[in-house]
Amino acid sequence: MIRMFWTMAALVGLLVSVASAPAQQRFPAKPVRLLIPYAAGGAVDILGRTLGDELSKKWGQPVVIENRTGAGGTIASQVVAKSEPDGYTLVIIASGHAINPYLYKQLPYDTFKDFTPISLLGSSPNMLLVAANSRFKTLADVLAEARAKPGSLSYGMSGIGTSTHLAGELLKYMAKVHITAVSYKGGAPQINDLLGGHIPLSFNNIPESIGQIRAGSLRVLGVTSAKRAAVLPDRPTIAEGGVPGYDTGVWWGLLGPGGMPLDLAAKISKDCAEALHTPAVKQRLDNLGAAVLGTTGPEFDKFIRDEYQKWGPIIKAAGIKGS
Template sequence: MAGWIWRTAIGLAAIIAAGVASAQTFPAKAVHIFVPYPPGGGVDVLTRTLADVVSKNWGQSIVVENRPGAGGVIASQAIATAAPDGYTLIMVASGHATNPFLYPKLPYDTFTDFSPISLLASSPNVLLVRSDSPFKTVADIITAAKTKPGGLSYGHAGNGTSTHLAGALLNSLARIDLNAIPYKGGAPAINDLLGGQIPMSFNNGPESVGQLQAGTVRALAVTTATRAPFLPNVPSMSETVPDYDTEVWWGLLGPGGMPADLVAKISGDFVAALNTDAVKERLGKLGAIPIGSAPAAFVAKIRADYDKWEPIIKAAGMKAE
C-alpha cells in the first residue's frame, strides 16, 4: 500500500513538473490558431493582427487556419479533441456561448472541453438604415413596428449570430415583432439594405465602419449599454430601450485540461500584444474594443452569455441554418 502511494505521489509530481516545464519552454515549435470563420472578417483580422505581434515575441511561427462551418462547431470540435499542450488554439466569437441552444447535439461540452485563455476584444453591433431612410431614431423603428406587427424586417448575418440576437433582444424588451431576415454574413445584409430590399440591418462594428465613413448608411444605435468610442455621436440602444445591452466578443480558447501555468503564459503574452499601440490603433479603426481579460473572467463571460441568451433563443425558436 505504501509503495502504491509513493508511486502515485511520484506520478503526480511528474505531471506537475511537466506542466511547469511546458510553460517554461513553450513554444518550441509553431503554434496553430483556428479561426472558425472565412478570411477577412472581424475574428480573422483580430487573430492575424495579434498573431503577428505574439509570434515575433515568441520567436516561433503562429499559423492561422480558417476552418469555417456550422457556426464555429467544426473548428471547435477539432480543438476539443486536440492535445492540451498549447500548440493548437482557437479564436472564438460570442456564438461559442450560444451554440448549445442552436445545435442540440454538439460534439463537445462548451465548458469542460475547453480551456479559456483570454477574452480579448469586443464590439457593439450597430443598427443601420440607409442614409435616405425615413427612420431617424430607434423610437421611430419601435413606433412603426407597433403600428404594423411583423411588417418591418431587419437583416442579420445568419441564424443565431450576434446580429440575429440583437434583433431578438429588441423584440423582447420593446415588445415588438420585427421580422428577422437571415443572410450568409453581414456583407450580403448590407448589400440588400443598400438595394432597398430591407429597411434596416444589424451589423457588427468592423462591417459597419466603412459604410458609415462612405455615407451610404446611417447608424441609429449601437447595441452596448453605453456609447461606443469609435461612434461617440451614435446613441446606445439603452437610451431608448432600458436594460438593452449586447455585443459581439472574441476570445482565445485551448483544449480542455491545459496546465494552469501554460494558460497563464499564453494569456499574458496575448494580453501584452493587445496593449501595444499598433494593435490598439488597428482595432480602433475596425470598431473593436480591446479587453484582455484573465482566464477566470473569460469563463465568467461565457457562462453569463450562456445564461442570458438561453430563454431568448428558446422563446424566439431559433435554430441553426
C-alpha cells in the same frame, strides 16, 4: 551498491524534475496553430492574424493561422476540443460559442468541459442601421411602426445565432415588438440589400459598416452597447433611443483544449494581454471599433457561463434553432 542506488535515484529524480518543470518555461518550442472559425477578411480573421503576428514576435515561433469555417464555429472548435492540451492548438471563438448548446441538439463537444478558457480578447458593439434615405430617422420611429403594424418590418442579420441575430431578437424581446429576421451569409450581402431598398433595417458590425457610415450612405439608429462606440461617439445607443438596459455586442476570445496546465494557460493569457496592448495592435483594433480586453482565463470562463445564462430565455422565446 547502496551508493550506486542513491546515485541512480538522484538521477531519476533530476530527470523527473526537468520533465515536470512548469509547462510555461518550455512553451512554445515549435509553431503554434491558431484556428479561425470564420472566413478570411472578417473581423475575427483580422483579430486573429493581428494577434498571431505579435505573438510570433514575442515567442520566436510562427503562429500559423488556419481558417476552418462552418456550422456556427463548431467545426474549428471540435478540432481544438480533440487536440492535446499542450497549447499548440488554439481557437479564437466569437459570441456564438456560448449559445451553440441552445442551437444544436448534438454538439460534437461539451462547451464547458472540453475547453480551457484562456482570454477574452476584445469586444465590439453592433449597430441598427438604415439607408440614408430611409423614412426612419430614429429608433423611436421604428418601434412606433413595429407596434402599429406587427410583423410588417424586417431586419437583416448575418446568420442564425450570430451576434447580429441576437441583437435583433434582444430588441424584440425587450421592446415587445415583432420584426421578422432575414438571414444573410455575412454582413456585406445584407448591406447591399439595405442600400437597395430590399430590407428596411439591418443589424451589422462596425468593421463591415463604418466605411458606408462615414461616406453618408448608411445611418446609425442605435449602437447595441451600453455606452457609445468610441469610433462613433455622436451616434446614440439603443438604450438611449428608448430601450433602457439594452446592451449586447460581439466578443472574441481564445480557447485551448480542456485540461491544459494552469501555468501554461496563464502564460498564454498574459502574453495575449501584452500583445493586444502594444500601440500598433491596439491602434489597429481601435480603428475597427473593437475594445481591447485581454482578461485572465478564470475571468473569461465566468464570462462565457454568464453569456450562456443570459441568452437562454431569449433564444427559447424566439424559437431560434441552428441550421
